[in-house]
Amino acid sequence: MTCRTSVRDVRASAASAVLGVTRPVLTGAVSAALVLGGLTYQAPALAQASGPIKIGFNTELTGPWTFFGNSCVAGLKMANDEINKAGGVLGRPLEFVTVDNQTSPTQAVAASRNLDVNDKVVALTGPTSSDTALAMYGYAEQQKIPYLVPVAAFPQLTKPGTRYTFRIEPDAAGWGYVIARFLEERKPGAKVALMYSDAALMHAIVAGFKYQAPRSKLTIVSDVMFPQGSSDATVQAAQVRAANPDYVIVMGAGAFDNVMQNQLLDLGIKPEQLLHPYGITTQVFGWGQRSAGMIYGSFFDHGLDNLPAEGRDFIKRFDAANGRPPSYVENYCYNTPYIFKQALELAGVVDREKLRDAFSRMKGREVTTGLPVSFDKNGARKEYIYFMQLLSVDGKRTYASKQIYYHEWDADAIPVYDLVK
């Protein structure tokens, strides 16, 4: 049912296959005719008759998830430019109308409505926070707008009955489940402490971990949740230290993550005892050299073993453009325009319903890793995760890491939708 491997060889060829097959369709009169044909057939309500194909990119440019939102935009822009330079999609340029939701669910809904009503976007995407992604989920499902979630892992985004929402990232309850499996393997009977911010993503991870912990014979010795806007964890770090855990799972919103981590290190917890369920480049820079040795979860990292050539190339080009290597957020967001391209070309027309159907039946690949991109009936992708160990951090330029664990599993390995409501 589950297997532990590195990135499989087939992915490399699959990735190039995707690029190779789709390119000719883009250009020439064939695609133009397809577009026109589609449009005459289509309801006149959708005003995207000509000009660029507009997609709403509703993300976190301010607030606690700024790190993620900005990383995501960097990846998105690169791919979008590449696609448009190569002729666009269905003969038209692809335009992501980017708006800031301030990491606020209310703002995310307001911005979605604006994108829907004023910009008449064909689809929504962009959120990197589960809280904002959930808020947009309600809007998209209700207004029947295809909604591709690049980086948000809350399970309920693909709960049974979901129709218009498709999620690229594996679900977070699963991460919690795998962390327990991983720790069980590393140190049987380990004592584990949890420190996390009060956010949807963290609740999902904790729920998955708590489900699996007793089954993996782990003991939870400390369980501390911090409200949003917390700025100090001295007392709780001491409390955790006093409980003498083997591992501490740390996940703070924004830079509070660093605060918790530093205070734990100050108190003598070793980096090797620290586990972050997810880590992106800007986060790693924040952790700094003193955290070398710690473990973090990822779905794409420049330290991965056996990345295909396309992935290596992406890393090189992203680094050249942005001065730092990409991580999984950049990777998912870089893939987002390509996934749209694949789905739009499958749909053949710029139409919300047809795009939704295309998403649900597409058999694409991540252009960087070759990992399959296809969604189950609820819009979820296959489940997988890597654990990386941080080796060294070179200021804000780069860092070194190594892959220490890979796991993929069936979505129904744990009762995800019962664990997290």
Added chain:
Amino acid sequence: MLEIDQVSVRYGPFLALDGVSLNVNEGEIVGVIGPNGAGKSSLARAIVGLEPTAGGSIRFGGQLMQSGVVHERITQGLSLVPEGRGLFAQMSVEDNLLMGAYTMRASAAREQALREAFELFPVLDERRDQRAGTLSGGQQQMLAVAVGLMTHPRLCVFDEPSLGLAPIVIEQIGNTLKAMKRRGLTVLLIEQNATLAMSVAERIYVMAAGSIRHQGTPEALMRNPEVLETFLSA
């Protein structure tokens, strides 16, 4: 020392002072008496600048007081012990006295003035750490007088010092004022209690309805049947 010439004070349409003229010479105790509402307090407030004047001039030590800013007149040697005493009820007796010496910049000078005040009013020394608001009425008035005298002002204006006090306390206050005069202080005593004013002042002005009606020595005024009838019998 103090020359008030044709001073008026107006509250909207109401003329509280209507062309009042009076003068106080150095070393004198001058009394201003009159019934309630005669404009006595407005006069006291106009002298220190708490009330803007609507006409006329006030000269102090030969200098025209133009600016309405109170603290500048205080710095020039004027002092007012206002009606209601103007104490800081939640501050200690000592702090109140030190506030009286606020214009003295050197702390040594303030300490010296404090010692003198305690010599003059030993009861205040006993209660130096007590909050002013918790003193008896008589003690509060003592304190107000002491505060008014802290800086050795050239002219001290007292506005109704006898208000609400027992006769025996009023007599004490009269004695204090006389003692002050012997030390060379100039006093303008504004009083409703004519008996007190008559007993300490050398000259008296009688006010009614915002203007001066009579003036003279207490003896002369006592002989004036109109004054006796209008003010003293009342």
Added chain:
Amino acid sequence: MSDATLLVVASTLSTGLILGAIFALVAAGVTIVYGCVWLPNASNGQFFLLAALAAWSLTGAGLGSAAAIIMVLLLGLVLSLGLEWLLVRRLYDVPNRNVACFVLTLGLTQIMAGIFSMTWGRWSDQYTLPPLVSGITMIGPFPMTNNRILVLLIALVVLAASFALLRYHRYGRALRAVFQNREAAALRGVDVRAVYRMSFLLGSSIIFLGGLLFALAYSFDLTVAWTMSVTAFAIMIVGGPGSVLGALVVGMVFGFTQAIVSIFASPTAATFSYLLAMLAMLLFKPTGLFLR
């Protein structure tokens, strides 16, 4: 006591002390302004935050923490002078200045919050300052950073100095006098408007310093402005407006309440626990614990 227990106790003490001292400092700044001028400045929290953000930017531009702090304090002085000249002095003679000032500064709060979210809010979501001093001092089993010890000392020294100023200095006495009876203070030769201006400058500078110390001890985000504003007002009301001693005592009570509740209940409960402490103290003494 086992090392583990000692560790938790020491960390609670240190957190309570530092948080309490910073609370007390900011409340002292608020209370000096309100306690003299009767002006409730609702935008205190935003000024607190502005100091912290300005220091963050300056250190980000390569300035040392100490130099940045001095620059920000000077900036605070200039800003307070400007604000006093432009707005605050116009309220001195307004009979209902309490309400007028509150509404005015509430507006200012909104404007500043908007500006912050459009500027600093775009640059980061959470901010920290490099420490003033490095190193760690062991307090039993508990390692306390020297930086936080220094922050605590600075806060306590400034609090003691403010207390002494108000209690024993001629100017401090005048400030208390003006608060109680403006006219009587004028009759003692006090230039009331000058005292107003001085206490506004002093109070604002202390609030600025509070923001700097908070930023040195903790990481912070834009929401700290609101939290600090509410906390400072609560401390002032409970401690007695105008009383620095009240600010110190109540600030410490609030700081320790937060530290203790966050360990025995949860950090979430801690964020409002001290407001419950405020209600409890107001039930017991509604006029405030201390007089000015």
